[in-house]
Amino acid sequence: MHDDVNDRIGKNMLGLGTIAKKVFGTPNDRKVKATRPLVEKINALEPQFEQLSDDGLIAKTEEFRKRVADGENLDALLPEAFANCREAAKRALGLRAFDTQLMGGIFLHQGNIAEMKTGEGKTLVATFPAYLNALTGKGVHIVTVNDYLARRDAEWMSKVYAALGMTTGVVYPQQPEPEKKQAYRCDVTYATNNELGFDYLRDNMKMELSDMNQRGHHYAIVDEVDSILIDEARTPLIISGPAQDRSELYVALDKLIPELTESHYALDEKTRNVTYTDEGNEFLEQRLHEMDLLPEGQTLYDPESTTIVHHVNQGLRAHKLFTRDKDYIVRDGEIVLIDEFTGRMMAGRRLSDGLHQAIEAKEGCNIQPENVTLAQVTFQNYFRLYEKLGGMTGTAATEADEFQEIYSLGVVEVPTNRPIARVDDDDAVYRTAKEKYEAIVETIKEANAKGQPILVGTTSIEKSEFLSHLLTQAGVKHNVLNARQHEQEAQIVADAGKLGAVTIATNMAGRGTDIKLGGNVEFKVMEAIAANPETHPDQIRADIDEQHKADEEAVKAAGGLFVLATERHESRRIDNQLRGRSGRQGDPGRSSFFLSLEDDLMRIFGSEKLDKVLSTLGMKEGEAIVHPWVNKSLERAQGKVEGRNFDIRKHLLKFDDVMNEQRKVIFKQRLEIMEAADLSEIIGDMRHEVIGDLVDEFMPPKSYADQWNVQGLYAALLEKLNLDVPVIDWAAEEGVDGEEIIERIADAADEQMTEKAEAFGAENMRMIEKQLLLQTIDAKWREHLLTLEHLRSVVGFRGYAQRDPLNEYKTEAFQLFENMLNSLREDVSQKLGQIRPLTDEEQQQMIAQMAAQQAAVQQAAAPEAPQGEAKEGFDENDPSTWGNPARNEACPCGSGKKFKHCHGRLA
Structure with a gap:
């Protein structure tokens, strides 16, 4: 009874929705x-x-x-x-x-x-x-x-x-x-x-x-x-650019790992994961203090310890998860990784995040520096x-x-200029992949027999080549477009609309290039001009235009472009891209999707139920189920996958947003510094804050004079600001307090900087202040990015303690950012305190050195300049001149980069 009522309400609501849309x-x-x-x-x-x-x-x-x-x-x-x-x-x-x-x-x-x-x-x-x-x-x-x-x-x-x-x-x-x-x-x-x-x-x-x-x-x-x-x-x-040399740290931590016992770590070989136990963490903390790798009073759980925790984790993984002559070999003093699937050596491939360096330390090899992130953005x-x-x-x-x-x-x-005339068939679902491919080949042969051009969509290189083999056996002439034939992409796509053309393509095909019925006129004209240079181009174009009209009409009569997809993609969007290649500007066309219960999407989403239904219907081999309900259920499955992928991207973005806010602050500060003509006021404020912090540390507010560490303050001022002031005598005066001491030290420091500015010359002093401030900000930001990367890699474990990793990351990242700004003030004040008036010759040397350091950073940030000569006949805009280099070969443009990182990345 209730079900009937619900059904009627549902139908009425659906009806109302349809009526509302019409009105x-x-x-x-x-x-x-x-x-x-x-x-x-x-x-x-x-x-x-x-x-x-x-x-x-x-x-x-x-x-x-x-x-x-x-x-x-x-x-x-x-x-x-x-x-x-x-x-x-x-x-x-x-x-x-x-x-x-x-x-x-x-x-x-x-x-x-x-x-x-x-x-x-x-x-x-x-x-x-x-x-x-x-x-x-x-x-x-x-x-x-x-x-x-x-x-x-x-x-x-x-x-x-x-x-x-x-x-x-x-x-x-x-x-x-x-x-x-x-x-x-x-x-x-x-x-x-x-x-x-x-x-x-x-x-x-x-x-x-x-x-x-x-x-x-x-x-x-x-x-x-x-x-x-x-x-x-x-x-x-x-x-990225080369990081500072940390080989001593890797070697020191490597000596520590063999001291661990089985009670210090938990190894899960099934998931290839290894973690320290509570007992292991206590042991590590004690030994790191003894080795002076962890400052006194600092624990492994403090935000400042993120980097050292990251490296001891990598050291443990290197020893317990990676086995010599199984996961890697040592050849000519270098670690060479072994591909677990093929057993082949992967020369030049390196593990990231310091893991490769940890293995190098374990085997006593020469430790090559890590690459450090200089800047990043999503x-x-x-x-x-x-x-x-x-x-x-x-x-x-x-x-x-x-x-x-x-x-x-x-x-x-946006509505189309002309109504879409393409016919979209319902999906055909077969029980096995074998039956599906047999049906695809038959369908292609039928369409090809009447001259209809066919674009066959596949999801991988392997599947495109398998289908190509089947079509060759069936005697169907065809083109294959995948990552291995990418240099002919424009030509193959231009030919895909010709009468009788059969083109097998992976998802990479066709972006930015239309498939025109009868073929692409411009390509035909270029080919004809190249073949007949004596004939006038206008005459060639007129002849080809005439011929093209006849070809276009013949293709339209054959039914237009037939898009045949061999599988559903995880995303409806990719399927729609493929389907949209047919039916361009009101052209006739057809699209069909051929599926089997052995396809990934069908296997993951409820193929068992469908299999039972198909068995119950008593379907014979080679028969397919074709019904709009199947389309709807598949769309729902794809919608779920899209939703899951969106959630993953959204979660990653939440983490990146934390860094992004900090990036915007730093970049804005840099811009303001570059725009400012005189930074002496900002530099002065930094210096005064450092002085205030030092006095508060050694002469805590509301403390008695006999509790002050005046000797420590004197030493700290000498070290941090190169400032020699009679702070011990001042503190001995009757009735003097911390505020007055801060004021006197600040006056002395300002006077010292005024003298330096006079000795350097005001213009030189302003330039030195600007360059020093920018260089220090950049160095601190690079260190901070590395620390955040390490924090990101370990913060997920907080979830085991019922704490939200994202909130933990936000809190600690903010604390690390504040610490970075504090140390920035200290570093800038210390460096400016230590500079002294130089001779003209020394001054030129110092400016040249600063320029060289900056040039090294700029070089790391700049795109790689060509390292060699381009291949003869190479034309950047014509992929057909590139040859057919393998993904890891040098790019034919002469850049010195691997093909996959250069022009191969664009294809």
Whole structure:
């Protein structure tokens, strides 16, 4: 009875929801509808802007700039600015923006993500909000996923901006500094997310304001926003350099490990984990005190002990989890790791976080220094620096919650210019992978027989090559596009829409390149010109255009592009990206997903129940279940996985937010220091705080004179400030108190610094103060980053004590930050106290030495310069000239880096 009532209520509610949507529209429909009056205004202005000369369009830009400077709102200016931009694009590129493209531009300007299907012209859409927002003079960044797209889009769209009187720049790796600075000074700058993030970090390691490249973070438009802000946001950007030599520490700790007994640690071989017991911690603490590796009065549980705890943990792991000739071998005095799956040596591979150094100490090898983090930032925190952010992609709706929560970005689905004519089949589920692949091959053969081009999506290189083998056996001619064939990517994608083409591709395929029915005209023209250099290019283009029309019609008649997916991905977004390759701009097309109960997603999410259902239905071998219910249950499963992955990213971000707040404080301080002409007041305040702390330490407030340690204070002032004052005599005076002593010491210290400033010359003194303060901040921040990394690696264990690791991390990170600022004051005051007037020769030597130290840090922060000659015929913009290097081979560009870390990273 209750179930019947609930069913009826549920159906009625569902019915009401459907009726409400029909009457009021979905929230997305309402957003789209709200832009229509603006689009009509832009269209109404079109005849007026068509009458303007080319110079008239540029004059309009100058008029708009003045109106913005006078305080006019960008929203009020939008219709005129968009109309001017549309006219410029029409003249420069021969493209007139559709109404739906104008809508996309409006949503981007409003700080949203515009979800636009493949082939809807996103590259042109970005020019509208970029132009409007660049009128402020603060610069606009357009972010792409790789350098090829950044250069291509900048070159293509610069014609539009030039027609509007605006400048366009492009930022790329290993770019000369003057060129990079100029690119950032342009009205619109195209760059990859990696290069923008690294330039931000490099700028905040510079010593002079004039050396900084970026000029703030006003507005960014992120192309393929889901790829950049979600997929790539899992890995932080890190600039690293060689750390200080800690070999003595590793050797000292290594001698300690053999003293441990089995009661001192707990070993879990199943999970390859080893931890100290309470008894072990007590033993360690005692021995570390005896060895002077742990200061007296400090315990292993204090925040300051994080680094030493990290290293004794790594020492224990090196001894108890890593076995010689099983996990590694010693060859020519070096530790070489062994791959546990293949048994092969992994030359050049090193374990991180000091573990490799701990193994080197254990085996008595030469200890190579660790790499230390000089600066780091996550994409989440970098892109949240922008005052306003917009994004474009074909697939964002499934990640809408994450975009809203992390970046405050709304997602709006922009209607297509022409209705989608693609047919999306329900998923076909087979019992075994063998049956599934047999059905796939048959389906491909059927479609191929009528000339329909087919794009087959696979989830891994291994599976793409397995299917390729099956198709070869079946006599089907095809192309394979995966990481091993990436240099032919553009060519293979350009051919994928040809009549009878069969293309097997992994998830990496096709970003930034459309699959056009009948093939890509531009590629055909380039090939024909290369083959027939005597024939006039215009004649070649005319012939190919004619031929292409016939090819396009033949492909349309065969059913358009057929996207056939061999598996469901964990994320619906990746599936939608693949499906969206078909049905471009109203073209006909078809998409099908072939699954089996042996697929990872099906195996993890309830395949046993489905298996029973299929058995009960009495399905024969080779038969599939095809029903909308199956689609729904799979979407729910994918939604759960997406939710779990979001939670993991959100949790990681909470930890990074702690560091980010501290990073912003430090970078802001550096900027203020570089902007300041005179730092003597700040330096003086630091010195006075150090004096106050020292007096409070040796002459505690509210204590009696006979409890004062005046001798200790005298020694500390001499050591910390190089200040020789009669503090012992002052303390002996009748009625004198701590406040008065502080005042006298401060006056003496100020007088000493005034004398030094006169001896050095005021200008030199100001420069020394600035350089010293910046260098000390940088050194302290690097040490602090390392300590936070170590704290992060051990704080998770607090969960066993029913304490929240995140709260523990926040508390201790704040305490460590305060300690860092205190020691910064001490270090700066001590160094300035110790400098003395120098001869001209000594002064030049000191300045040169400081410059050399800074140059070493800058070199670590800078992109690697080319180490050798590029391969003959190498063209950075043409992957077909790169050859086919293995991932770990040297890059053919001559940079000296491994291919996977250089041009291979972009493919």
